[in-house]
Amino acid sequence: MNNILHVVPLSYYVALSSLLFTIGVMGVLFRRNAIIIFMCIELMLNAVNLLLTAFSAQHGDASGQVMVFFIMAVAAAEVAVGLAILVMIYNNIRTVDINELNKLKW
Amino acid sequence: MIQLAWLIPLFPLLGFLVIGMLNKRLPVSLSGAIASLSVFLSFVVSVIIFNEIHQVGSVPERILMFDWINVGDLNIPFSFLIDRLSVIMLLVITGVGFLIHVYSIGYMQHEQDHSRFFSYLNLFIFFMLLLVLGANYIVMFAGWEGVGLCSYLLIGFWFKYTEYNNAAKKAFIMNRIGDLGFLLGIFLIYTTFGSVSYQEVFNAAKGFPDGDAAITAITLLLFVGAMGKSAQIPLYTWLPDAMAGPTPVSALIHAATMVTAGIYMVIRSNVLYTLAPYSSEIVAIVGLVTAVFAATIGLKQNDIKKVLAYSTVSQLGYMFVALGVGAYDTALFHVVMHAFFKALLFLGAGSVIHAMSGEQDIRYMGGLKKKLPITHITFLIGTLAIAGVFPFAGFFSKDEILSKVYAFSPFMFVVLMFTSALTAIYMFRLYWLTFYGSFRGTEQQRTHLHESPSSMTMPLIILALLSTIGGFLGMPEVFHVPHYFSEFLSSIIYRKAELTLPESSELMVMGGSLTMVVLIIIMTYNHYVKKAVMPETNEGELRGFQKVLSHKYYIDEIYSALITKPIDWLASFSYKRIELGVIDRIVNGSGYILNGISSLLRYVQTGSIGTYVFGMVIGIILLVALTMIH
Numbered sequence: 220m221n222n223i224l225h226v227v228p229l230s231y232y233v234a235l236s237s238l239l240f241t242i243g244v245m246g247v248l249f250r251r252n253a254i255i256i257f258m259c260i261e262l263m264l265n266a267v268n269l270l271l272t273a274f275s276a277q278h279g280d281a282s283g284q285v286m287v288f289f290i291m292a293v294a295a296a297e298v299a300v301g302l303a304i305l306v307m308i309y310n311n312i313r314t315v316d317i318n319e320l321n322k323l324k325w
Numbered sequence: 326m327i328q329l330a331w332l333i334p335l336f337p338l339l340g341f342l343v344i345g346m347l348n349k350r351l352p353v354s355l356s357g358a359i360a361s362l363s364v365f366l367s368f369v370v371s372v373i374i375f376n377e378i379h380q381v382g383s384v385p386e387r388i389l390m391f392d393w394i395n396v397g398d399l400n401i402p403f404s405f406l407i408d409r410l411s412v413i414m415l416l417v418i419t420g421v422g423f424l425i426h427v428y429s430i431g432y433m434q435h436e437q438d439h440s441r442f443f444s445y446l447n448l449f450i451f452f453m454l455l456l457v458l459g460a461n462y463i464v465m466f467a468g469w470e471g472v473g474l475c476s477y478l479l480i481g482f483w484f485k486y487t488e489y490n491n492a493a494k495k496a497f498i499m500n501r502i503g504d505l506g507f508l509l510g511i512f513l514i515y516t517t518f519g520s521v522s523y524q525e526v527f528n529a530a531k532g533f534p535d536g537d538a539a540i541t542a543i544t545l546l547l548f549v550g551a552m553g554k555s556a557q558i559p560l561y562t563w564l565p566d567a568m569a570g571p572t573p574v575s576a577l578i579h580a581a582t583m584v585t586a587g588i589y590m591v592i593r594s595n596v597l598y599t600l601a602p603y604s605s606e607i608v609a610i611v612g613l614v615t616a617v618f619a620a621t622i623g624l625k626q627n628d629i630k631k632v633l634a635y636s637t638v639s640q641l642g643y644m645f646v647a648l649g650v651g652a653y654d655t656a657l658f659h660v661v662m663h664a665f666f667k668a669l670l671f672l673g674a675g676s677v678i679h680a681m682s683g684e685q686d687i688r689y690m691g692g693l694k695k696k697l698p699i700t701h702i703t704f705l706i707g708t709l710a711i712a713g714v715f716p717f718a719g720f721f722s723k724d725e726i727l728s729k730v731y732a733f734s735p736f737m738f739v740v741l742m743f744t745s746a747l748t749a750i751y752m753f754r755l756y757w758l759t760f761y762g763s764f765r766g767t768e769q770q771r772t773h774l775h776e777s778p779s780s781m782t783m784p785l786i787i788l789a790l791l792s793t794i795g796g797f798l799g800m801p802e803v804f805h806v807p808h809y810f811s812e813f814l815s816s817i818i819y820r821k822a823e824l825t826l827p828e829s830s831e832l833m834v835m836g837g838s839l840t841m842v843v844l845i846i847i848m849t850y851n852h853y854v855k856k857a858v859m860p861e862t863n864e865g866e867l868r869g870f871q872k873v874l875s876h877k878y879y880i881d882e883i884y885s886a887l888i889t890k891p892i893d894w895l896a897s898f899s900y901k902r903i904e905l906g907v908i909d910r911i912v913n914g915s916g917y918i919l920n921g922i923s924s925l926l927r928y929v930q931t932g933s934i935g936t937y938v939f940g941m942v943i944g945i946i947l948l949v950a951l952t953m954i955h
Contacts, residue, residue, distance in 0.1 A: 244942055248939055317933075317935070318935070321932035321933045321934075322932060323932050324931055
């Protein structure tokens with residue numbers, strides 16, 4: 220465990236997960252395809268997961284890794300529900316472009 | 326048996342509940358029968374109790390029903406007091422009340438809503454009995470308010486007519502003014518004597534000096550209450566308007582019983598009034614002014630019931646004069662006699678109205694003598710009694726008041742004598758115009774004329790009998806016969822005023838008033854029957870003072886201008902300017918402002934997910950940046 224951290228310093232992990240997280244945020248902000256946005260959200264979640272494991276190893280505390288398992292489980296459930304919603308949206312309006320989904324306004 | 330006195334108010338209450346609950350399911354004869362029976366049972370119990378009080382002697386008996394109000398030091402039991410005063414009132418209320426109930430069965434025959442009528446009538450009797458039976462001022466006040474309510478309900482009995490409703494409201498509001506005075510008087514009694522029960526208050530009061538300020542204030546406040554209920558100046562205008570109710574109601578409530586409640590209250594508190602000579606003087610003056618004032622108005626009224634109403638106000642004024650000079654027993658004597666002959670007159674008027682198919686204007690009557698023989702004879706007896714002709718009831722009671730007042734103040738005597746002349750004039754004007762001359766109504770009314778059914782004529786006959794012989798209960802002192810009434814009451818009068826006249830002047834008073842009345846009868850006969858002078862049908866024909874009289878001194882107009890109009894103006898000002906102009910604007914304005922702001926802000930809600938996410942991210946970045954700074 221520790222030697223992995225010796226090989227790759229903690230700051231690298233932090234930089235990588237920040238990068239991944241930013242890519243995720245940018246994806247959510249600028250893409251229009253709902254599936255891609257969905258994937259970007261997953262990317263953000265996993266960036267956080269990576270950070271949690273890295274710090275967990277750094278501190279020698281397993282609770283961070285336990286947390287990651289929870290997040291993964293919740294993310295799996297969320298994907299199941301979210302994809303189902305997307306299928307329904309597609310069935311109804313024949314597109315998954317989120318800019319078409321703008322009926323709920325003033 | 327005296328301990329069973331609680332049965333007396335119980336019967337009418339049960340009658341009210343039974344008739345009120347079964348309401349429309351009862352036929353007219355049955356609801357009338359139940360109502361009459363309940364009052365008759367009360368009458369029987371009253372007679373039995375009267376006999377006992379009469380024999381055993383005067384031991385006022387208190388009957389505790391239950392603890393009513395019990396808070397801290399304040400302890401007001403719901404208890405009844407049976408003494409000689411309340412027993413007389415019981416007999417009058419249940420006796421005359423029973424006759425009027427029986428009369429109503431005939432009178433209300435064609436009325437759809439008869440059950441409501443009889444239930445109210447029974448409720449009235451219940452409250453009236455409560456009023457006279459109570460052993461403290463609070464129970465009396467409960468009855469006092471109750472009779473006011475029943476009076477309101479019965480004046481507005483035909484509630485589909487706005488005019489009648491207005492009359493009912495007027496009576497209720499005028500009474501409320503008086504009731505406030507009465508209530509304040511009770512409060513003052515409690516703070517002064519620490520109790521509201523008659524016995525304790527009067528025993529405590531006997532230790533006070535004559536003319537004590539607190540007692541004067543109490544008696545004046547109580548008299549304000551009496552003014553409202555007994556229709557004295559300035560609170561009398563409701564009584565003539567109260568004639569909007571069915572005629573039996575006018576007879577029972579607005580002539581025989583309820584309006585005498587004020588007199589009863591003053592007699593009941595005679596200890597206090599004796600100790601307050603200043604208040605007594607005010608009572609006498611108000612009574613005197615009311616008596617002559619109402620009598621002059623009565624001269625120019627053309628509605629048969631209005632004439633009787635003003636005569637009631639005038640007679641009540643008489644009674645207050647008697648109270649004011651300290652002749653409490655004489656006042657009660659007149660109350661009882663007045664109950665007989667005024668109930669008789671009203672019921673007679675009701676019989677006339679019944680025969681005339683609802684016509685009340687004496688200008689369209691005339692010549693009814695032959696068509697309504699029983700009504701005519703009984704009405705004549707009533708008229709003779711109120712005018713004060715020997716040997717009818719009014720002669721004795723009125724004459725006693727006159728001679729007592731003469732001993733008190735000759736000036737007041739002259740005014741009262743003038744009033745009794747006026748009384749004779751307007752009563753005989755009414756009588757001649759109604760029963761003599763030629764019939765002046767429509768052809769349809771003429772063919773419909775008929776004597777009333779026996780349920781209506783029987784009470785008339787009994788009341789006529791009472792009006793004829795009732796007076797002998799109180800023979801004048803000159804005849805050296807025991808004055809039964811005054812002796813019976815002597816124990817409840819605290820300090821009897823010395824108001825005896827020398828025999829010669831008393832005979833002179835009697836002879837004088839009698840000759841005067843006889844002369845008036847002849848004069849009015851000449852005027853209204855021989856010369857057949859009719860009251861003007863056209864308003865414009867009236868001149869000067871006559872016009873003022875026919876408009877009742879414009880008192881209603883003055884009250885309306887001085888009180889009703891300003892209050893109406895204030896109400897409409899509050900509504901239009903304050904409510905609509907200020908309060909509504911604040912309330913609606915705050916709504917409009919919020920509406921305006923939100924109508925601008927709602928464009929933030931674009932509906933595109935990208936905008937929301939962008940906002941969210943910016944927000945998070947700001948939060949993070951903030952934590953970084955700290």
